[in-house]
Amino acid sequence: MAKTMVIHLRTGSMMSMDSNVAVKLARAALEKGYNVHMFGYGEGITVIKEGQDPKRFPNVGKEIGELAAKGMTVVVCETCCMARGIHRGEEVKGTKVGSLTNDFSKFIKEGDKMITIAR
Amino acid sequence: MTSILFVMLKSPHENVNLELVDELGKGSKKAALLFEDAVYYAVDKKQGKHLSEHVDEVFVMADDLAARGFKGKATGMFKEIDYPEAVDVIMERYDRTVTI
Numbered sequence: 092m093a094k095t096m097v098i099h100l101r102t103g104s105m106m107s108m109d110s111n112v113a114v115k116l117a118r119a120a121l122e123k124g125y126n127v128h129m130f131g132y133g134e135g136i137t138v139i140k141e142g143q144d145p146k147r148f149p150n151v152g153k154e155i156g157e158l159a160a161k162g163m164t165v166v167v168c169e170t171c172c173m174a175r176g177i178h179r180g181e182e183v184k185g186t187k188v189g190s191l192t193n194d195f196s197k198f199i200k201e202g203d204k205m206i207t208i209a210r
Numbered sequence: 211m212t213s214i215l216f217v218m219l220k221s222p223h224e225n226v227n228l229e230l231v232d233e234l235g236k237g238s239k240k241a242a243l244l245f246e247d248a249v250y251y252a253v254d255k256k257q258g259k260h261l262s263e264h265v266d267e268v269f270v271m272a273d274d275l276a277a278r279g280f281k282g283k284a285t286g287m288f289k290e291i292d293y294p295e296a297v298d299v300i301m302e303r304y305d306r307t308v309t310i
Contacts, residue, residue, distance in 0.1 A: 119293035
């Protein structure tokens with residue numbers, strides 16, 4: 092059974108390169124055959140918003156959608172989404188608006204290693 | 211002996227509390243994994259020496275050094291790595307990660 096990496100992302104898609112680091116780590120881990128769970132919290136929830144169109148930056152939403160299609164599990168905190176006016180149904184296909192209680196706790200239980208990307 | 215990998219994203223010129231590494235890492239083997247502006251530790255002699263006093267090993271993301279004009283410039287104990295090796299360090303070589 093492949094090991095699982097949990098990526099806990101707390102930085103927004105446009106604030107710094109943090110979300111790009113998270114995406115590159117996730118891609119490398121998937122390519123090495125690991126399972127990958129990503130949980131977005133605080134500003135980290137912004138990565139799943141569909142329709143992101145950054146003119147001159149990597150499109151993290153698109154990349155996360157691609158990695159979700161390759162098997163990465165992506166969940167973000169609903170409370171943090173609502174605080175920022177993002178609602179269920181506005182997430183990138185293959186990702187989920189969930190919760191600390193149900194999803195993040197499960198990720199931590201299932202995960203072999205966790206890395207937090209935060210400032 | 212347990213081992214802890216300290217993940218660092220911030221520049222040495224921001225407020226980075228390396229005493230945390232000593233506190234959290236007491237009695238463990240300690241390494242640092244440098245992303246983004248934290249890679250400046252690898253090319254700033256004074257800051258690099260300061261970090262080296264707190265950890266046993268340092269990994270530096272080659273991508274981030276190159277993005278900042280320092281491709282291949284890491285010296286001494288600073289080992290340049292790519293993303294596949296970063297995954298290996300996280301998943302296989304250290305017991306857990308702490309982000310500071």
